[in-house]
Amino acid sequence: MSPIAHAELGWLLAVPVARDRRERIWGAVAGVLPDLDGLTLAAYPWDHGDAFARWHHLLTHGALAAAGVTLIAVIASPRGARLRTGGIALASFHLHLLCDLMGSGQGWPIAYLWPLSEHMTAPFRWGWALASWQNMAIAVGTSFAILGVGVWRGHTVVELFSARYDAVFVQVLRIWRARLRGAGAKPS
Numbered sequence: 001m002s003p004i005a006h007a008e009l010g011w012l013l014a015v016p017v018a019r020d021r022r023e024r025i026w027g028a029v030a031g032v033l034p035d036l037d038g039l040t041l042a043a044y045p046w047d048h049g050d051a052f053a054r055w056h057h058l059l060t061h062g063a064l065a066a067a068g069v070t071l072i073a074v075i076a077s078p079r080g081a082r083l084r085t086g087g088i089a090l091a092s093f094h095l096h097l098l099c100d101l102m103g104s105g106q107g108w109p110i111a112y113l114w115p116l117s118e119h120m121t122a123p124f125r126w127g128w129a130l131a132s133w134q135n136m137a138i139a140v141g142t143s144f145a146i147l148g149v150g151v152w153r154g155h156t157v158v159e160l161f162s163a164r165y166d167a168v169f170v171q172v173l174r175i176w177r178a179r180l181r182g183a184g185a186k187p188s
Contacts, residue, residue, distance in 0.1 A: 001099045001130070005139045007032040008146060009099065010092035011157050015149055021159050023085050026073045028160055030089035033069050034096045036060045057100065062112045066093045103138070105129040151177050 010031020011024055018024045037059035059065070073089035074082045097110060101123045108130075109120035128134045150156035150173045159166035 001103050001135050002139065003032050003035050003038075005135070005142060006035065006096050006099065007160070008142045008157055009095055009138075011160070012142060012145055012149070013092050013095055014088045015153065017084060018088060019081065019084070021155065021163060022077070023081060023088055024155070025160055026077075026085050027088045027092045028157065030069050030073065030092040031096050034061045034065060034093060034100070057104075057108050057110045058114055061097060061100065061110045062114045064115070066090060069093050099138075102127045103130065103132065103135045147173060 007028040008031075011028040013031070014024045014027025018027065035056075038056050070086050070090045070093070074086040077085035097112075100108065101110060101121065104123060104127070106123055106127070109122045111118055112121050113119060146156050150170045154170050155166055156169055156173075158169045
């Protein structure tokens with residue numbers, strides 16, 4: 001699954017419980033942070049992906065990284081929202097791991113207890129490859145769900161970058177919705 005889809009899924013996971021933009025942002029951030037270990041691909045471009053193959057799903061795809069992300073989310077949150085924000089971050093982080101175990105193919109196990117143990121948790125036997133119709137369907141469905149949240153709740157993932165632009169985007173979505181409803185109305 002792409003990092004964008006991970007961030008969107010983390011954001012969507014936060015929507016029902018988050019009370020403000022900051023908590024939804026933590027859902028998105030924690031949903032994509034496990035892929036930090038994927039930067040080994042950029043850090044060692046001369047090794048033809050060997051560092052990536054060795055370190056991706058190892059360095060930041062485990063319990064230690066989950067605890068670290070959760071702790072940072074708790075510390076960075078306002079006093080009254082720490083437990084909820086930490087829970088959102090922890091759940092979003094683990095949603096990423098679940099998605100990787102289901103949709104990264106048979107060759108991408110996760111060492112959840114690393115560095116204490118190098119035991120690898122294998123992907124689900126019925127999982128699918130990274131470049132698959134299932135991951136594409138999840139990504140498209142996630143995008144439509146975000147548009148729905150925008151229309152009904154008044155915020156989208158655009159808020160990750162700008163609350164102002166998100167408000168404009170939501171306004172455009174609502175105008176489109178009104179026009180579509182008007183186009184479907186029968187003339188009297």
